[in-house]
Amino acid sequence: MAGRSNGITVTSRVLAILGAFDAHHRHLSLSEISERADLPIATAHRLLAELTAGGMLERDADGTYEIGRRLWDLGLLASVEQDLREVALPFLQDVHASTGETVHFAVLDDDAALYIERVAGRASARVLSKPGARLPLHATGVGKVLLAFSGRSLRERALQSPQRLTAHTMTEPGRLRRELAEVRRRGFARTSEELTLGAFSVAVPVMTGEDSDLVGAIGIVTGTARKDLDRYVPVLHVAAKGIGRSLPPRASTERK
Amino acid sequence: MAGRSNGITVTSRVLAILGAFDAHHRHLSLSEISERADLPIATAHRLLAELTAGGMLERDADGTYEIGRRLWDLGLLASVEQDLREVALPFLQDVHASTGETVHFAVLDDDAALYIERVAGRASARVLSKPGARLPLHATGVGKVLLAFSGRSLRERALQSPQRLTAHTMTEPGRLRRELAEVRRRGFARTSEELTLGAFSVAVPVMTGEDSDLVGAIGIVTGTARKDLDRYVPVLHVAAKGIGRSLPPRASTERK
DNA sequence: GCCATGATTTCCGTTCAGTGGAAAGTTGTG
DNA sequence: CACAACTTTCCACTGAACGGAAATCATGGC
Numbered sequence: 001m002a003g004r005s006n007g008i009t010v011t012s013r014v015l016a017i018l019g020a021f022d023a024h025h026r027h028l029s030l031s032e033i034s035e036r037a038d039l040p041i042a043t044a045h046r047l048l049a050e051l052t053a054g055g056m057l058e059r060d061a062d063g064t065y066e067i068g069r070r071l072w073d074l075g076l077l078a079s080v081e082q083d084l085r086e087v088a089l090p091f092l093q094d095v096h097a098s099t100g101e102t103v104h105f106a107v108l109d110d111d112a113a114l115y116i117e118r119v120a121g122r123a124s125a126r127v128l129s130k131p132g133a134r135l136p137l138h139a140t141g142v143g144k145v146l147l148a149f150s151g152r153s154l155r156e157r158a159l160q161s162p163q164r165l166t167a168h169t170m171t172e173p174g175r176l177r178r179e180l181a182e183v184r185r186r187g188f189a190r191t192s193e194e195l196t197l198g199a200f201s202v203a204v205p206v207m208t209g210e211d212s213d214l215v216g217a218i219g220i221v222t223g224t225a226r227k228d229l230d231r232y233v234p235v236l237h238v239a240a241k242g243i244g245r246s247l248p249p250r251a252s253t254e255r256k
Numbered sequence: 257m258a259g260r261s262n263g264i265t266v267t268s269r270v271l272a273i274l275g276a277f278d279a280h281h282r283h284l285s286l287s288e289i290s291e292r293a294d295l296p297i298a299t300a301h302r303l304l305a306e307l308t309a310g311g312m313l314e315r316d317a318d319g320t321y322e323i324g325r326r327l328w329d330l331g332l333l334a335s336v337e338q339d340l341r342e343v344a345l346p347f348l349q350d351v352h353a354s355t356g357e358t359v360h361f362a363v364l365d366d367d368a369a370l371y372i373e374r375v376a377g378r379a380s381a382r383v384l385s386k387p388g389a390r391l392p393l394h395a396t397g398v399g400k401v402l403l404a405f406s407g408r409s410l411r412e413r414a415l416q417s418p419q420r421l422t423a424h425t426m427t428e429p430g431r432l433r434r435e436l437a438e439v440r441r442r443g444f445a446r447t448s449e450e451l452t453l454g455a456f457s458v459a460v461p462v463m464t465g466e467d468s469d470l471v472g473a474i475g476i477v478t479g480t481a482r483k484d485l486d487r488y489v490p491v492l493h494v495a496a497k498g499i500g501r502s503l504p505p506r507a508s509t510e511r512k
Numbered sequence: 513g514c515c516a517t518g519a520t521t522t523c524c525g526t527t528c529a530g531t532g533g534a535a536a537g538t539t540g541t542g
Numbered sequence: 543c544a545c546a547a548c549t550t551t552c553c554a555c556t557g558a559a560c561g562g563a564a565a566t567c568a569t570g571g572c
Binding site: 266269295296297298299302303 | 558559560561562563
Binding site: 093 | 277352
């Protein structure tokens with residue numbers, strides 16, 4: 001915050017303004033934005049006017065600003081993940097149809113599991129994670145899978161500071177290392193209330209069809225669970241294979 | 257030179273660059289962007305570097321640019337529609353579960369039907385419209401509903417130039433006007449191959465719970481159809497009611 | 513290997529768009 | 543009606559953005 005030695009480009013200011021918006025701040029007033037983006041009010045005001053004119057932001061009835069449709073359109077185009085969403089969704093729905101449970105699809109994003117699609121349970125089901133959410137790798141089913149089947153360097157990094165989230169979270173590096181080896185061996189991961197009390201999950205990796213590169217992971221989360229969640233593993237494996245086979249030729253997950 | 261009298265702000269240039277990306281141009285090289293955005297190469301290059309640094313764009317292995325994760329995140333936050341998506345999705349899934357058909361949810365966007373959510377059929381089902389797509393109002397089920405239940409001014413505007421899309425598209429203003437009156441009367445709309453040959457649909461309006469403002473429309477599209485699609489209408493009505501009731505207090509669709 | 517072709521990156525002097533303090537306008541509250 | 547909080551407009555100064563041009567990098571034809 002307070003003064004980096006970075007460049008003060010208009011672009012960076014625009015970035016700062018857009019960065020003021022997040023899941024908990026979707027409607028912001030001029031002064032809030034000016035505050036959060038650390039910009040003089042007059043400057044923020046002008047940039048906001050320009051962004052609004054361009055459709056990046058929209059003005060609500062009460063004068064607050066919100067993310068505009070233009071950004072939504074652009075977001076839909078976003079990179080690889082959009083292809084994945086397209087491809088994976090029907091398979092996730094198949095899994096949901098045959099199990100009735102909430103199904104998630106996540107990919108690796110730096111050192112978090114990025115949830116890119118979800119097929120939720122019935123209208124009443126409580127939502128644990130929604131698309132776009134980033135959750136820790138060591139405390140989620142999909143996260144453990146992503147860790148287990150990706151490179152050693154990431155894995156070791158993630159084992160450094162495993163944050164405790166519930167009383168059941170695995171936080172000792174040794175314990176986690178063994179857990180991941182086990183996941184690799186048996187081909188799927190489990191969690192029991194490691195992220196949220198009352199939530200259990202299983203997850204399997206999604207690999208490309210041809211060469212077997214890790215693409216992401218799909219998992220089932222439920223609240224009423226015990227270890228017979230394992231019975232879902234075959235269904236998940238079928239879906240994962242299906243997704244892998246349907247992937248465009250060489251759209252592997254290239255990360256710098 | 258090339259003087260428009262408009263503002264040549266950095267923001268507008270950024271807009272131009274982002275505008276160079278669309279569904280058919282998701283990976284662009286520097287020179288393509290410079291071309292499409294009508295900016296000098298050096299300028300485009302600098303702005304691209306800034307946008308990339310800010311995470312708005314990402315650089316692919318082959319040097320081309322693509323929409324970055326930052327934009328995707330922002331897009332997910334987008335305005336009213338995001339609330340609608342959240343609220344509607346479970347109901348759409350209920351409809352899908354009980355019918356097995358592809359379910360769509362669309363809202364009015366200027367003079368097009370903007371599809372904001374879809375629950376597709378099985379993996380093999382061919383996709384007619386994906387989230388973010390804009391389709392004509394007069395040739396889709398949801399579109400007819402949106403037209404029928406919204407203001408006269410929009411309706412008359414849409415009746416001006418109804419584009420012919422298939423041999424079955426209704427293009428005579430008089431015919432359409434009668435069709436819309438009929439839709440209003442019976443409470444749902446049908447289409448038969450008016451947008452795409454081999455595609456049939458029914459759709460119903462989604463109104464807010466309290467006062468009855470039009471929010472959007474949900475519909476079912478199928479390829480193997482005849483008019484017994486009507487049997488789905490009750491299910492759709494139930495879902496529409498459910499969505500209406502679940503809407504946040506006063507999040508009606510405010511458009512300028 | 514060597515030069516032609518085309519794209520990308522860097523450079524840098526000029527200038528004009530961006531800046532932001534301050535003042536004016538608006539809305540709401542007691 | 544005075545006061546406070548927020549938004550919008552104004553405008554003189556200045557340094558960031560601009561873009562032509564040159565350097566560098568990538569291909570590929572012979």
